Amino acid sequence: MSMPVVSLKGITKSYGTIQVLRDVSLDVEAGEVVAVIGRSGSGKSTMLRCINGLESIQGGTITVAGHVVTQTAKQLRELRREVGMVFQSFNLFPHLTVEQNISLAPRIAKKMAAEQARGIACRVLEQVGLSEKIDAYPQQLSGGQQQRVAIARSLAMEPKVMLFDEVTSALDPELTGEVLKVMEQLAERGMTMVVVTHEMGFARHVADNVVFMHKGTVWEQGTAEVFFDSPRTPELQQFLRSSKVK
Amino acid sequence: MSYRFQFDVVLAQSDRFIEGAALTLQLSGEAIVFGTVIGILGALARTEGPRWLDWIVGAYVEVIRNTPLLVQVFLLFFGLPAVGVKFTATEAALFALTVNLGAYATEIIRAGIEAIPHTQFEAGLSLSLTRLQIFRHIIFMPALEIIYPALGAQFTLTLLASSIVSVVAANELTTVAQIIEGETFRSIEVYTITTLLYIAMALGLRSILALLGLVLFRRRRVVQPQVRMSGI
Amino acid sequence: MIHQFGIHDILYLLSGAGWTLILSAVTMIGGGMIGFCVALMRISSSHVLHGIAVVYIELIQSTPVLMVVFLVYFGPGIFGIELPKFPAAALALVVYSSAFFAEIWRGAIQSVPRPQWEASSALALTWLQQLRYVILPQAVRVSLPPTVGFMVQVVKNTSVTSIVGFVDVSRAGQLISNATFQPFRVYLWVAAIYFVICYPMSVISRRIERKFNVRR
Ligand SMILES: Nc1ncnc2c1ncn2[C@@H]1O[C@H](COP(=O)(O)OP(=O)(O)OP(=O)(O)O)[C@@H](O)[C@H]1O
Ligand SMILES: [Mg+2]
Numbered sequence: 281m282s283m284p285v286v287s288l289k290g291i292t293k294s295y296g297t298i299q300v301l302r303d304v305s306l307d308v309e310a311g312e313v314v315a316v317i318g319r320s321g322s323g324k325s326t327m328l329r330c331i332n333g334l335e336s337i338q339g340g341t342i343t344v345a346g347h348v349v350t351q352t353a354k355q356l357r358e359l360r361r362e363v364g365m366v367f368q369s370f371n372l373f374p375h376l377t378v379e380q381n382i383s384l385a386p387r388i389a390k391k392m393a394a395e396q397a398r399g400i401a402c403r404v405l406e407q408v409g410l411s412e413k414i415d416a417y418p419q420q421l422s423g424g425q426q427q428r429v430a431i432a433r434s435l436a437m438e439p440k441v442m443l444f445d446e447v448t449s450a451l452d453p454e455l456t457g458e459v460l461k462v463m464e465q466l467a468e469r470g471m472t473m474v475v476v477t478h479e480m481g482f483a484r485h486v487a488d489n490v491v492f493m494h495k496g497t498v499w500e501q502g503t504a505e506v507f508f509d510s511p512r513t514p515e516l517q518q519f520l521r522s523s524k525v526k
Numbered sequence: 527m528s529y530r531f532q533f534d535v536v537l538a539q540s541d542r543f544i545e546g547a548a549l550t551l552q553l554s555g556e557a558i559v560f561g562t563v564i565g566i567l568g569a570l571a572r573t574e575g576p577r578w579l580d581w582i583v584g585a586y587v588e589v590i591r592n593t594p595l596l597v598q599v600f601l602l603f604f605g606l607p608a609v610g611v612k613f614t615a616t617e618a619a620l621f622a623l624t625v626n627l628g629a630y631a632t633e634i635i636r637a638g639i640e641a642i643p644h645t646q647f648e649a650g651l652s653l654s655l656t657r658l659q660i661f662r663h664i665i666f667m668p669a670l671e672i673i674y675p676a677l678g679a680q681f682t683l684t685l686l687a688s689s690i691v692s693v694v695a696a697n698e699l700t701t702v703a704q705i706i707e708g709e710t711f712r713s714i715e716v717y718t719i720t721t722l723l724y725i726a727m728a729l730g731l732r733s734i735l736a737l738l739g740l741v742l743f744r745r746r747r748v749v750q751p752q753v754r755m756s757g758i
Numbered sequence: 759m760i761h762q763f764g765i766h767d768i769l770y771l772l773s774g775a776g777w778t779l780i781l782s783a784v785t786m787i788g789g790g791m792i793g794f795c796v797a798l799m800r801i802s803s804s805h806v807l808h809g810i811a812v813v814y815i816e817l818i819q820s821t822p823v824l825m826v827v828f829l830v831y832f833g834p835g836i837f838g839i840e841l842p843k844f845p846a847a848a849l850a851l852v853v854y855s856s857a858f859f860a861e862i863w864r865g866a867i868q869s870v871p872r873p874q875w876e877a878s879s880a881l882a883l884t885w886l887q888q889l890r891y892v893i894l895p896q897a898v899r900v901s902l903p904p905t906v907g908f909m910v911q912v913v914k915n916t917s918v919t920s921i922v923g924f925v926d927v928s929r930a931g932q933l934i935s936n937a938t939f940q941p942f943r944v945y946l947w948v949a950a951i952y953f954v955i956c957y958p959m960s961v962i963s964r965r966i967e968r969k970f971n972v973r974r
Contacts (some may be wrong), residue, residue: 334648353656360654371649374744375667384651384663437653485574529836564803577945592910592956593949594917596928604941682820689822700824713832721825728820 283346283440285310285472286331290340293326300326302496304340306473308441313467314506315483316476318493319519324476326504327493328443331474332363345440361389364434364442368449370426372418372433378405379414380435389437397436402434408462424455438444441472474481480523492516534619534714539706543647546702547723553616553730554685557623561684563630564624572632574657583632586617591709595690598622603694619691627684633684634676638669639735641753678735682728689724763938768947775951776928781847781916781926782955786854786909793859798889799889809839811860818857824856824918831922847919855912862908866901867893910963911958917952927951 295299295415298300301323308314316324331336333349333356342349347359358452373381382396382404392400405520408428418426427447444463448456460479461518464486467473477483482502483490490507492500492515500516511517571583591600599622606613606621615623642665650660670677692700703720707713768870799811818826830850834841841849870893920929931948935941 331650334651343544357654357656360652361651365649367649367653369644369645371645372670373646373649373664375743385655388659388663419745433653495550529838556834588952588957588960589949592960593952594914594928596917596920597931597945597949597952600931600935600941600945604935604945608942634848664875686820690826693921700822713828716837717825717828717832721829724822724825725820740814748761 283450284308285312285345286474287343288327288340289342291327291330291337291342292339293323293330294336295333300496301330301337303495304498306491306501307454308472308497310440310472312488312489313471313472313473313475314491315487316474316490316491316493317478317480317483317497317519319522322493323496324493325445326435328445328474330367330477331443332360332365334365357389361437362440363427364431364437364439365436366442366444366447368446370418370423370430370450372430374418376417377414378410378416378421381418382436385433386436398437404411404435405429407435407465407474408432409458410438418422422455423451427459427467428452431459431466435466437458441474444473444475444477446476448477449523458498478523480508480520492519494519531715532712533715533719535710536706536712536719539672539710542702543699543723544708544718546697546699547727548661548723549616549696550685550688550700551727553620553623553691553696554681554688556620557627557688558681560624561627561631564628565635568632569635570629570661571637572636574661587629587632590626591633595622595626595687596693599691599694611629615691615694615696616698619688619696622691623684623688625627625679628686630680631677634673634680638673641672642669643698667712667742670707674735674739674743678732678739681735685728685731686724716739760939761937763940764945767934767944770782770887771927771930771944771947771951774925774927776819777844778913778916778922778926778952779955780850781844781919781924782909783913783957784848784915785851788848789803789855789912791857792852792856794863796856796874797863797867798861800860801867807872810831815860818854819861820856822853823915824921826850827918838900841920843922843924847922847924851915851919854915855908858908858911859905859955862904863879863901864902866897869900870896875903899970903963903970906959906966908962910959913956913959914952963965 286306286308288304288306291301291304292299303325304327306314306327309319317323324334330337330349331344333351336356337349338352344359345362347355347362349359350356354363376384379398379401382401383392383394386392386397386400387394401414402411405414408431410425410432411430413425413429418429421429431442431447447463448459451459456479460482463473463475465483467486475482475487485504487504489501490504490505491498492511492513494500494515500511500513507516508520513521536608568583568587571579575583599619602622602625603615604617606618646664646668647660650664655663688698689700691698692704695701699720703716707716710716767826796814798810799807800815802808802811827847827850830853831841831843831846832844867889874892874896875888878888884890916926920926923929925933927948931944934964935944938944
């Protein structure tokens with residue numbers, strides 16, 4: 281059996297006295313797409329942020345592509361080269377053009393030459409279908425376009441795994457489709473992805489495995505069909521009912 | 527009115543006025559450059575550095591901002607020799623102006639850094655950048671853009687406040703004016719001309735800063751204002 | 759005659775500090791009143807009043823406070839009048855500060871959203887009534903931190919009047935330092951006195967700002 285790209289073993293995490301994650305374990309194999317669903321406050325974002333070391337953990341171990349998530353700055357940077365992260369609020373750099381947004385990290389973190397970085401920027405922009413926006417500033421783009429640029433920016437680092445945290449939640453409904461489509465194409469190309477989402481359609485049709493987080497732990501998980509068609513726990517059944525009504 | 531203005535007597539000294547004004551410009555120009563460097567380092571120390579450094583820089587800022595420049599000039603002028611530093615009055619003046627502006631610049635720049643959403647920082651971290659790289663490439667320019675008007679106003683205040691260093695006879699414009707007043711006894715004429723020179727220099731500095739702003743923040747001219755407001 | 763720095767010197771410094779405080783208070787009141795009028799002129803719809811206010815503010819904000827002090831001190835000489843030191847110092851600082859108060863309050867008044875004016879004019883209030891009952895109560899909140907912050911500047915600005923010989927704490931320090939030949943020690947005392955006056959105001963200004971920011 282191959283090593284999982286992402287492996288969480290018995291993660292615990294608290295803010296002060298509030299325990300946010302309790303004994304979370306999860307394996308993500310290469311090329312696998314895992315969707316994470318759950319109520320607000322169940323710890324989905326926190327788990328995702330632990331994977332690339334944005335949050336520290338109190339217990340358990342996380343390994344990503346052979347790196348153990350530790351706290352020394354240098355090791356964390358090496359790990360983060362392998363992990364792309366896309367945020368709900370895009371977080372593009374407003375003072376840089378699309379190209380500069382994308383080529384910044386390759387140039388600085390990977391010490392890549394300018395023209396090589398530009399080549400990469402062109403390639404990833406084509407991948408998200410925004411080649412013509414290469415010289416635009418973020419504010420000149422729609423929300424959906426900004427989010428696609430943010431995805432391209434992560435791709436430019438050639439990560440082994442991509443993390444998505446409710447990347448369509450801040451978008452107008454008519455703009456979510458273009459972003460989901462880009463993510464679906466990424467999945468088809470074999471990218472390993474962990475996707476926190478409220479889009480049940482995406483979870484059902486694109487994800488290989490679905491995880492239901494509840495009260496800070498992995499409450500139930502399974503392949504997409506089994507997960508949605510025959511949920512075992514009453515909590516998941518209720519969650520699925522309530523999200524269908526919406 | 528029995529008073530007869532005699533500008534000609536004073537204007538005969540225009541070479542000396544211009545020399546004084548030139549030194550004022552040089553002094554404040556240097557103070558602006560060095561003070562801004564202190565401001566950047568101070569702001570970095572307060573936002574990124576360890577507790578104790580934050581505390582020291584904070585104390586520096588508070589002491590400077592809550593005492594008059596006049597007293598700071600005297601303290602440096604009389605205090606530096608005590609620690610064995612040799613200097614001219616002009617150098618003491620430059621030192622005082624720099625230390626003074628450095629404190630204000632530290633607070634202004636820090637406010638700019640803190641106005642940048644933390645998510646920008648996290649985006650940089652996620653892209654495998656170091657804290658210093660994030661500061662330099664991601665935080666600095668947007669922060670500078672936010673505080674540019676406040677920083678520019680502070681620069682202008684430094685230029686104008688430089689007249690105070692005349693108390694140690696620093697040879698800049700106000701010192702020259704006082705000497706000429708002592709020679710000609712035409713106080714009103716001397717200080718009218720001096721004031722006009724300061725006003726001209728202040729307006730000049732503000733124009734230069736405005737132009738520099740256009741160059742530094744290219745995006746402002748590229749992005750339409752309405753579009754900008756609907757953005758992040 | 760030279761003497762050792764001692765307790766009377768400290769008392770003399772404190773009496774100078776008293777004058778610094780009096781001068782500061784007069785400046786805040788006078789500068790505040792004129793500044794308020796200039797702020798109203800600046801926002802008025804009359805082009806003439808607006809223009810006068812803009813030029814007044816711009817000119818003063820481009821002039822060193824020391825030059826204002828010199829001009830006010832020597833200016834009346836044109837008419838053969840010599841102003842005593844305190845009124846001259848006070849007048850100069852009032853004029854200088856008024857421009858800054860005016861800008862602070864103009865900013866605060868204009869920070870009240872436009873619809874507030876429109877809504878209140880729909881209530882058939884006069885311009886002054888709108889200002890008094892609707893706009894100012896909201897503007898005061900915004901203006902408080904910078905106003906208190908500027909009061910610190912006012913206190914520090916009074917120090918330049920020592921250059922024309924008004925005996926405030928700075929001038930007292932200069933006199934003592936000439937008499938004792940211990941300038942560094944004397945100016946440390948002077949600096950400490952200013953700090954004791956100014957620091958609490960700085961803290962208050964920051965506190966108010968934080969409080970309003972949280973509530974907003
Ligand atoms: N910085 C923090 N300090 C204290 N508590 C926090 C912090 N961040 C998150 N929490 C708490 O941790 C819990 C989990 O938060 P998390 O953001 O992971 O939830 P989530 O599942 O992503 O929810 P949502 O769907 O709303 O994004 C919540 O109860 C939240 O209040
Ligand atoms: Mg979340």
